[in-house]
Amino acid sequence: MDEIQKSLLEEIAGLHEVPAGAYNIRANGGMAGRNTTANIDIVTKEDKQGIDIIIKPGTKKESIHIPVIISESGLTEMVYNDFYIGEDSDVVIVAGCGIHNGGDKKSQHDGIHSFFVGKNAKVKYVEKHYGKGEGTGERIMNPTTIIEIDEGGYMELETVQIKGVDSTDRVTKATLKEGAKLVVGEKLMTHGSQYARTAFEVDLNGESSSAKVVSRSVAKDESSQIFLAKINGNNKCVGHSECDAIIMDNAKISAIPEINANDLNAELIHEAAIGKIAGEQLLKLMTLGLTEEEAEAHIVNGFLK
Amino acid sequence: MLELRNISFSVDSEKGKKEILKDVSLTIDDNKFIAITGPNGGGKSTLAKIMMGIEKPTSGQIIFNGTDITDMSITERANMGMSFAFQQPVRFKGIKVKDIIKLAAKDNLSTAGICDYLSEVGLCARDYINRDVDGSLSGGELKRIEIATVLARNTELSIFDEPEAGIDLWSFKNLIKVFEKMHKEKEQTIIIISHQERILNIADEIVVIADGTFRAKGKKDDILPELLKGTGGCKFYND
Ligand SMILES: Nc1ncnc2c1ncn2[C@@H]1O[C@H](COP(=O)(O)OP(=O)(O)OP(=O)(O)O)[C@@H](O)[C@H]1O
Ligand SMILES: [Mg+2]
Numbered sequence: 001m002d003e004i005q006k007s008l009l010e011e012i013a014g015l016h017e018v019p020a021g022a023y024n025i026r027a028n029g030g031m032a033g034r035n036t037t038a039n040i041d042i043v044t045k046e047d048k049q050g051i052d053i054i055i056k057p058g059t060k061k062e063s064i065h066i067p068v069i070i071s072e073s074g075l076t077e078m079v080y081n082d083f084y085i086g087e088d089s090d091v092v093i094v095a096g097c098g099i100h101n102g103g104d105k106k107s108q109h110d111g112i113h114s115f116f117v118g119k120n121a122k123v124k125y126v127e128k129h130y131g132k133g134e135g136t137g138e139r140i141m142n143p144t145t146i147i148e149i150d151e152g153g154y155m156e157l158e159t160v161q162i163k164g165v166d167s168t169d170r171v172t173k174a175t176l177k178e179g180a181k182l183v184v185g186e187k188l189m190t191h192g193s194q195y196a197r198t199a200f201e202v203d204l205n206g207e208s209s210s211a212k213v214v215s216r217s218v219a220k221d222e223s224s225q226i227f228l229a230k231i232n233g234n235n236k237c238v239g240h241s242e243c244d245a246i247i248m249d250n251a252k253i254s255a256i257p258e259i260n261a262n263d264l265n266a267e268l269i270h271e272a273a274i275g276k277i278a279g280e281q282l283l284k285l286m287t288l289g290l291t292e293e294e295a296e297a298h299i300v301n302g303f304l305k
Numbered sequence: 306m307l308e309l310r311n312i313s314f315s316v317d318s319e320k321g322k323k324e325i326l327k328d329v330s331l332t333i334d335d336n337k338f339i340a341i342t343g344p345n346g347g348g349k350s351t352l353a354k355i356m357m358g359i360e361k362p363t364s365g366q367i368i369f370n371g372t373d374i375t376d377m378s379i380t381e382r383a384n385m386g387m388s389f390a391f392q393q394p395v396r397f398k399g400i401k402v403k404d405i406i407k408l409a410a411k412d413n414l415s416t417a418g419i420c421d422y423l424s425e426v427g428l429c430a431r432d433y434i435n436r437d438v439d440g441s442l443s444g445g446e447l448k449r450i451e452i453a454t455v456l457a458r459n460t461e462l463s464i465f466d467e468p469e470a471g472i473d474l475w476s477f478k479n480l481i482k483v484f485e486k487m488h489k490e491k492e493q494t495i496i497i498i499s500h501q502e503r504i505l506n507i508a509d510e511i512v513v514i515a516d517g518t519f520r521a522k523g524k525k526d527d528i529l530p531e532l533l534k535g536t537g538g539c540k541f542y543n544d
Contacts, residue, residue: 302397302400
């Protein structure tokens, strides 16, 4: 692995070397490293690009790292990853995609991630997207995440895209059975002329299922963002979506929340707020000796932390 | 230390120009503890904001340690040694109590250092340092954190806009000690806007601002009796 690839790996997964536990590193469309454990198997798909990650029932306190890095300009890939999270297991999965585009051709990573979260299993999925490179070629990432949570299962999804991705179209669909719970936290920042669309659709099918989708975003310069969140309450359930956005410069942000109650006992809430940085926040930090630009950076960093 | 020369401030409203401050001149000497008082809406907060550069005067000059700072930014004034505690503390999403105290102190303050400032304003630090400076804190807690940011800055001049508002009685006593320490031990200049007799009592001088004008400045023995006659008969408030 070269220096560029190493720095991408550090940026998206905080890794300085190969991680402990199970991992699969995908670099420029090929496998750059893999490790399986007694409880976690990783198998290359035969019919298409991608892997199956199979976690045995009862696996506790194990982590899986599956970073994807692209440093070759002009590479376009479509990857299918399926995650089978066994019953009663408790694991952390760290994914992420880093593109370094030094050329003038577009580099694109599209992924379809399917999660089958078993009964009473608990999984935390962390995904960080990052782009850099001096080239003029676009850096594009379009992740689709399909989630099925069985009875009593729990999934936490943490996604971060702070820098350098020119265009992203993110789709997350989840269906929840009885007592299942989904918590999503999304952090997004766009700058330059970037575009990001993020769409959530959650079906709360089981009794006492619940979902909380929280997005915090900042749009700078000429960038634009669209946030869609649709929660369908099809049983006695609790659903909550929240979009909180800071708009700057000439950016554009749309938030389109939708909640559908199809059951008398569905409790659904959506909140959406878009606004510029409060002037008084800038003033306060300036009275502490910060310049306006420094104050702005602190407010944005804090908001996305 | 700080001199205001013929400060006027007006804003455009639907009914035309509204004069909020009219030709206010005031000199504050080094190491003084000054209390500014007067009726609600009299223009005290506006005057304090003009000192700090948060508002720009329509006319007049501000001199700080011999330098004309009228056209200087808030940041420049802050870095020259001025601090300001807001009457209504600002809330932030995602900025923690320890972050804001560190920013104020401008150096890599240890956790113990942060805690010292918080305990000075009567907050049990461990419970607070990792909390966000947002609406989840009570009004009194926010107010104390606001005061702690000014303590952490440790500047030549500190301006407090009604620091006692929303602070309970017990803490108020300790707060007074904090101001006295800044003044006596550290020899800093303090300007406090206040309606509290106990603060007026410990001030070197009291300034009365009413209806956008400067009414009086003097020792408490000269000013307090007039003020305490009540608004009904107070010459400063009524003429
Ligand atoms: N930007 C503004 N636009 C319009 N009116 C303003 C503005 N700023 C202040 N005022 C008005 O100017 C007057 C003085 O306000 P200021 O806040 O300075 O009073 P104060 O003496 O601090 O009062 P208090 O004791 O209630 O804090 C008030 O009538 C207020 O409504
Ligand atoms: Mg006021």
